[in-house]
Amino acid sequence: MPEGCQGKIDLVFLISQGLWMSKSQKQLIEAFPGIIETIESRFEDFDFHIMVVDSHSGWGRDHCTQACPDLSCKIGEPCCLYSQPQGEVCCEVPDYPCATLNAMTQCDQTAGAGSVFPSGMFATNAPCKIADGRRYLTRDEPDLDGTFACVAQVGTVAINNLAENLVASLQPEINGPGGCNEGFLREDALLMITIIEPGNDDDSPGTPEEWADAVIAAKNGDPNAVVVLQLGNPACPDGDAVCQFTKLFPNHMRGDRTDPDFTGQFLEATTLVEAACEQLIPQ
Numbered sequence: 001m002p003e004g005c006q007g008k009i010d011l012v013f014l015i016s017q018g019l020w021m022s023k024s025q026k027q028l029i030e031a032f033p034g035i036i037e038t039i040e041s042r043f044e045d046f047d048f049h050i051m052v053v054d055s056h057s058g059w060g061r062d063h064c065t066q067a068c069p070d071l072s073c074k075i076g077e078p079c080c081l082y083s084q085p086q087g088e089v090c091c092e093v094p095d096y097p098c099a100t101l102n103a104m105t106q107c108d109q110t111a112g113a114g115s116v117f118p119s120g121m122f123a124t125n126a127p128c129k130i131a132d133g134r135r136y137l138t139r140d141e142p143d144l145d146g147t148f149a150c151v152a153q154v155g156t157v158a159i160n161n162l163a164e165n166l167v168a169s170l171q172p173e174i175n176g177p178g179g180c181n182e183g184f185l186r187e188d189a190l191l192m193i194t195i196i197e198p199g200n201d202d203d204s205p206g207t208p209e210e211w212a213d214a215v216i217a218a219k220n221g222d223p224n225a226v227v228v229l230q231l232g233n234p235a236c237p238d239g240d241a242v243c244q245f246t247k248l249f250p251n252h253m254r255g256d257r258t259d260p261d262f263t264g265q266f267l268e269a270t271t272l273v274e275a276a277c278e279q280l281i282p283q
Contacts (some may be wrong), residue, residue, distance in 0.1 A: 002134055005043075005046075005086065005189065005190045005210045005273075005276075005277035005280055006008055006044060006188045007043075007046055007047050007249075008046070008047045008048075008186055008187070008188060008189035008190065008192050009039070009043070009046055009047075009048050009049075009189055009191075009192055009273070010048070010049045010051075010184060010185055010190070010191050010192070011048060011049065011050045011053055011153060011192045011193075011194065012052075012053055012166070012169065012191070012192070012193045012194070013028070013052045013053070013152060013194050013196070014052070014053050014054070014055075014056055014162055014165070014166050014193060014195045014196070014197075015052060015053070015115075015152060015154050015196050015197075016054075016055045016160050016196060016197040016198055017055045017056050017120070017154050017155060017156055017157045017158070017159055017160065018055065018156065018158065018159075018160035018187075018197070018198045018200070019156055020198065021124035021156050021196075021197075021198060022121075022155070022156055024196050024198075024231070025122070025152060025153055025154060025196070026132035026153075026200075027257075027260065027262055028152055028196055028262055029148070029149045029152050029153065030260035031261070031263045031266070032148050032149070032152070032261035033076070033145050033254070034266075035262070036048060036144065036145075036170025036188075038075050038202060038263065038266060038267045039199050039268060039270065040275070042270050042273075043157045043270075043273075046087060047119075047138075047139065047189075048137075048138065048139055049134065049135070049136050049137070049138060049183075049184050049185075049186070049189070050136060050137040050148065051112075051114040051115075051136035051169070051181065051184050052114060052115040052148075052151045052152050052154065052165060053112060053114060053115065053165050053169045054115050054118070054160060054163070054165065055160045055165055055197075056154075056155075056156040056157050056159045056165075057111035057159075057164060057165060057168075058109050059104060059108040059109045059117070059119060059144060060096075060104075060119040060120060060157075061090060061091065061093065061096070061119070061120055061157060063082055063090055064078055064079040064090070064091035064093055064096045065101065065279045066079060066080065066081055066090075067079050067080055067090045068101060069092045069098045069099070070271075071089070071090075071091050071093075071094065071096060071098065072089070072093065073089070073090040074086070074087055074088065074090060075087065075088050075089070075090050076087060077090070078089070078159075078266045082174060085184060085261050086232055088268070089206060090119050090252070091118075092121065093120060093123075093125070095125045096119065096125060097117075097125045097126055097127075099257070100126060100127060103117060103127040104117060105117075106268070107135065107180035110168075110174070111161075111164060111165050111166025111168040112165050112166070112167070112170070112171065112174055112180075112181070113135060113169070113174065113180035113181060114134075114135030114136050114137050114151070114169070114180065114181050114184065115128075115135070115151045115152070115154055115174045116128050116130060116151055118150075118151065118153055118154045118155055118230060119148055119153050119155065120155040120156065120157040121156050121157065122153070122155045122156050123149050123153055123156075123201075124151075124153045124154075124155075125155075126148035126150070127151050128147060128151045129147070129150075129238065130147060130151070132184075134183070134184075135180055135181055135184070136181065136183075136184045137151075138212050140187075160197070160198070160200060160201060161201065161203055161204045161240065162195065162197055162201050162202050162207075162242055163204035163206065163208075163241070163245060164203075164204035164206075164209040165204075165206060166193065166211070166215070167194075167206075167214040167215065169181060170185055170191075170214070170215060170218035171218070177235055181259055185218065190225060190226075190227065190270075190273065190276055190280055191215075191218075191219055191225060191226045191227070192226075192227045192228075192229070192273060193215070193226065193227070193240060194228075194229045194230075194231070194266070194269075195229070195230045195231065195246070196231045196232075196257055197230070197231070197232045197234065197242050197257065198232065198233075198257070199232050199233035199237070199239065199240050199242075199243070200234035200241070200242070201241045201242050204241075207241075208241050208244040208245035208248060209248065210250040211245050212245055212249065216224070222280070223250055223251075224251065224276055224279040225248060225276070225280050226249055226251065226276070227249070227252070227269065227272045227273050227276050228245075228246045228249045228251070228252040228253075228254070229252070229253050229265070229266065229269040229272075230242060230243060230246040230253070230254050230255065230266060231255045231256065231257040231262065232254070232255075232256075232257050233256075233257075234254055234255065234256045236254060251272045251273075251275060251276045252272070253265075253268065253269045255268075255269075
């Protein structure tokens with residue numbers, strides 16, 4: 001590892017929960033062992049933090065939570081928030097985690113908190129056990145691949161506020177003592193953000209420029225301390241705000257979320273990591 005990175009990389013996997021994203025989430029999970037192997041082969045003895053951040057500022061589906069514990073509740077009945085169309089099942093997620101709702105915490109409902117209890121359609125729908133109760137993984141995680149698979153299957157809740165959650169995940173309060181992501185973001189580590197998204201951000205406040213400024217501020221104002229890999233629409237149309245955000249970083253790469261080989265794209269992005277580490281001034 002070049003001296004500037006001090007052997008440390010903080011990796012954020014920002015994963016969309018938009019419709020039709022379940023296949024991409026599965027691809028990422030399948031590619032993860034190869035991604036870790038790639039990093040370990042390129043950077044000897046690197047110290048990593050890995051955190052998954054989803055695109056929903058809340059947790060689960062309100063109508064499903066209200067319908068618990070009886071998922072046979074129908075739309076139009078008092079147990080369902082919906083009123084139309086009457087007669088259909090209120091909660092369309094047959095494995096919704098009604099039996100483990102008591103495991104849900106305030107952090108699970110906090111924008112930008114690391115994913116540890118994904119819920120909803122195509123989600124894990126169970127609490128994920130991370131060593132020491134953290135909301136991010138380290139190289140000491142006993143079952144790194146299995147735990148990542150648990151936290152990264154964030155499901156599809158049709159909410160895609162990626163930028164809002166990314167910016168929130170890097171704020172001092174959430175990473176400081178008592179914060180949901182306490183200890184994740186380190187001043188002397190390179191920050192690598194991998195975004196898996198469908199080509200849009202539904203309703204995050206602000207502009208791509210403001211989002212980039214917030215991310216750079218989280219790294220002491222140094223844009224060279226950040227690497228961004230975006231796996232989305234490689235055409236990068238004008239309306240793709242996440243792509244426009246990605247292009248604002250000197251160390252960035254745009255890839256294709258429909259490419260079946262995420263590992264190959266991540267391998268290519270490691271050259272940016274090396275370049276960024278050469279420029280990073282230790283704090």
